[in-house]
Amino acid sequence: MLAAFLVWDRKVVKDNVAWRFISIICVVVWGMIVAVVYGFIDIDIQSLMKQLNMDIVIPLVVYLLIINTVTFILFVVDKIKAIRRSYRIREYVLLMACFLGGEIGGLLAMIVANHKIRTWYFLFGLPFLFLVHGAVFLYCHAAGIV
Template sequence: MVKIIVAYLIIINTIGFFTMLIDKRKAEKKKWRIPEKNIFFIAAIGGSLGAMIGMYVFRHKTKHWYFKFLFTVFLIAHMLILYYFLFKK
């Protein structure tokens, strides 16, 4: 079970990271963008760390307080859930 959770988190956080990269590149080229609700959905289902890292690496959406706030809330929730699954007795 733990291996499945870890594999899932690696995959979804990679998706979150590259979602921020793709949206940044599209913004620079003035093309169609990834909707914010989709970015938040990826973060909510486990990709918060990857999305947050991508946000700062690519300097994308860093001026929007709600991205910083929600990514942090999601990350804390995910850490608590992961702690529960790894250390429950």
């Protein structure tokens, strides 16, 4: 599905950007489910309760702080540009920053700057993306990666 986007649908416009991100999230979730069903990953409660590998968690936390700060700044700058009616930051860039882990910064900017609160894929997509990222983290933890 993702290869089809790259080959046949190269033009990113406002109408299809949300569906691209939904498709990417669905492919990730589908891959996680397939890995569990076919036994590539064994998930049980005991594996979720084991100690976190701090050598991986500390850089992950630093990365998340940086990407959330950048995402927050991008949303606020876009709001300022919207007020001044100047060149805007593309929604694709905002969604990509959230997809890379900055959904908390995006949600905070939506609340603080009152920006993108009427756009359905920001309003519902960012909390859903937060849940997907949490599930991916638990999945990686159960697999022994984190």
